Amino acid sequence: MIVASSIALIQLESLKTGKPSVIAVAVASVAVYAQSATAAVQGVARGAAASVADAPRLAAQNQALRDKNRTLRLENERLREALAAAPDATAIADANARFGPGVEATVVGYDPEALSRTVTLDRGALAGIKSNDGVLDDDGVVGRVVATAPLSSTVLLVTDGASKVPAIVQRGRWWGIATGTNTSVRLEYVSQDAKLKVGDAVVTGEGRSFRAGLVIGSVTRIDHPEGALYQTALVTPSVAFGRLSHVLVVSPNPSAAKPAEPSE
Amino acid sequence: MKVDVARTRALWTANKPGDSAAPAYVPDPPAWWGVALALVAALVLQTSVAPWLAVRGARVSFVTLIVAWYALRTGSLHGVTFGLIAGSCEDALAGSTGVAWTFATAFVGGACGRFARTWLADMRIALVPGAALVTLVRDCAFLVLMQAQGLALPLPALHFHAMLWQSALDALVALIVLQIFPQLGAARAHRR
Numbered sequence: 001m002i003v004a005s006s007i008a009l010i011q012l013e014s015l016k017t018g019k020p021s022v023i024a025v026a027v028a029s030v031a032v033y034a035q036s037a038t039a040a041v042q043g044v045a046r047g048a049a050a051s052v053a054d055a056p057r058l059a060a061q062n063q064a065l066r067d068k069n070r071t072l073r074l075e076n077e078r079l080r081e082a083l084a085a086a087p088d089a090t091a092i093a094d095a096n097a098r099f100g101p102g103v104e105a106t107v108v109g110y111d112p113e114a115l116s117r118t119v120t121l122d123r124g125a126l127a128g129i130k131s132n133d134g135v136l137d138d139d140g141v142v143g144r145v146v147a148t149a150p151l152s153s154t155v156l157l158v159t160d161g162a163s164k165v166p167a168i169v170q171r172g173r174w175w176g177i178a179t180g181t182n183t184s185v186r187l188e189y190v191s192q193d194a195k196l197k198v199g200d201a202v203v204t205g206e207g208r209s210f211r212a213g214l215v216i217g218s219v220t221r222i223d224h225p226e227g228a229l230y231q232t233a234l235v236t237p238s239v240a241f242g243r244l245s246h247v248l249v250v251s252p253n254p255s256a257a258k259p260a261e262p263s264e
Numbered sequence: 265m266k267v268d269v270a271r272t273r274a275l276w277t278a279n280k281p282g283d284s285a286a287p288a289y290v291p292d293p294p295a296w297w298g299v300a301l302a303l304v305a306a307l308v309l310q311t312s313v314a315p316w317l318a319v320r321g322a323r324v325s326f327v328t329l330i331v332a333w334y335a336l337r338t339g340s341l342h343g344v345t346f347g348l349i350a351g352s353c354e355d356a357l358a359g360s361t362g363v364a365w366t367f368a369t370a371f372v373g374g375a376c377g378r379f380a381r382t383w384l385a386d387m388r389i390a391l392v393p394g395a396a397l398v399t400l401v402r403d404c405a406f407l408v409l410m411q412a413q414g415l416a417l418p419l420p421a422l423h424f425h426a427m428l429w430q431s432a433l434d435a436l437v438a439l440i441v442l443q444i445f446p447q448l449g450a451a452r453a454h455r456r
C-alpha cells in the first residue's frame with residue numbers, strides 16, 4: 001500500500017510540476033543501456049542480412065550513383081564559383097552561424113506501445129540536449145525532443161499526431177502547418193489561393209525547433225474542397241522512419257525565441 | 265506439468281465458494297523477482313524489437329499481459345502496485361504520455377486483481393478473450409487520461425483501429441503462451 005501510494009504521489013507530483021519524475025529519470029537512464037545493446041545486435045544482424053540480399057541491386061545502384069555523383073560534382077563546382085562571386089559574403093557567414101553545431105545521436109529505442117510515434121536517443125541532457133531541440137538526419141526533419149534524461153532523450157517524430165511544425169511550400173512560399181498522421185504528414189491551413197502541385201517540396205518555416213528551409217517531404221495529394229477556408233495536402237516525409245538510425249540534434253533557433261524588435 | 269495443473273484445479277474445486285469449511289488450499293503467488301524480470305524483458309522487447317514485428321500499426325503489449333496475469337494470481341493491491349511500477353516505466357520510455365500509462369496500467373491491475381481466486385482466473389478459455397478485453401480497457405483508459413492531461417491524441421479513429429489490432433494480437437499471444445505453458449493458466453496452490 002505504501003509503495004503504491006508513493007509511486008502514485010511521485011507521478012502526480014511530476015505531472016503537477018511538469019518535470020520528469022525521479023522514477024522516469026531513473027528508468028530512462030537504466031533502460032538506455034539495454035536498448036543500446038539490443039539496437040547494436042539488431043544493427044549487425046540487419047546489416048549482414050541486407051548486404052547479402054541486396055548485392056545485385058546494389059551493383060546497379062552503385063553505377064547509377066557514380067553517374068549521378070559525376071553530374072553533381074560538376075554542378076557543385078559551378079555553384080561554388082557562383083558563391084565565391086556573390087557580393088554579400090556577410091549574409092552567408094550569418095546563415096552558417098545560425099546553423100550552429102549539433103549533437104550526433106543514435107536511435108536505440110521506440111515507443112513501448114504503438115499509440116504514439118516516438119524514438120529514444122542514446123544522448124541526453126549530459127550531452128547538451130534540451131526539450132524542443134530539433135532532430136534531423138541526412139534526408140530532412142525527423143522530429144523534436146520532448147523529454148530528456150541525463151543519458152537519453154525522447155523524440156516526437158513529425159509523423160506523430162501531436163506534432164505540429166510550421167512549414168512552407170518551397171515553390172510558392174505558401175505557409176501551412178505540418179501535422180502528423182501516424183504514417184505521413186498533412187500540410188494544413190494552406191491558403192486557398194496557393195497553387196499547389198503534386199511533387200512540390202515542403203520545408204520548415206522559422207520556428208521553435210528548426211531554422212527555415214529544412215526539407216520535410218514532398219506533396220503527394222492535394223485536397224482542395226470548394227467553399228473551405230483552407231486547402232490541405234498530404235506530404236510524404238523525406239526521412240525513412242522505418243530505418244532511422246543516426247540523427248543530429250540541433251538547438252532551437254535563438255532568433256525565434258526572441259521577441260520581435262520594433263521597426264523603425 | 266499436466267499433473268501439476270490437474271492437482272491445482274482439484275484443490276480449487278475442493279474449495280467452492282460458499283463452503284463453510286476452512287480453505288483446503290493455500291495459494292502460491294508468483295515470485296516477485298520472476299515477474300520483475302519478465303517486466304524488464306517485456307519493456308526491452310517492446311522498445312527494441314517489437315517495432316519490427318508491428319502488424320497494421322499495432323504491437324503486442326507484453327506489459328499488459330504480465331500485469332494482468334500477476335494481478336489475477338495475487339489480488340488487487342499487488343495488481344495496482346505492479347501496474348503503477350510497469351506503467352511508470354512505460355511513461356518514462358514513451359516520454360510524451362505524462363502519467364497516462366502509469367494510471368491506466370494500475371487501473372487494469374486493480375480490475376484484474378478483483379478476479380483473483382475466482383473461477384475466471386483459472387479458466388483458460390476465459391483468459392484468452394480476457395487478454396483482448398484487458399488490452400482494450402487499458403488503451404481506452406490511456407486515451408481518457410491523455411485527454412485529462414491535455415495531451416489529447418488528435419486521431420482517435422486511427423488509434424481505435426490500432427487498439428483493436430493490439431487486442432487481437434495480445435489474445436493471440438496469450439493463447440500461444442497458454443498452449444506452451446499450461447501451468448500459467450491455473451493458480452498454483454498447496455494443500456493446507
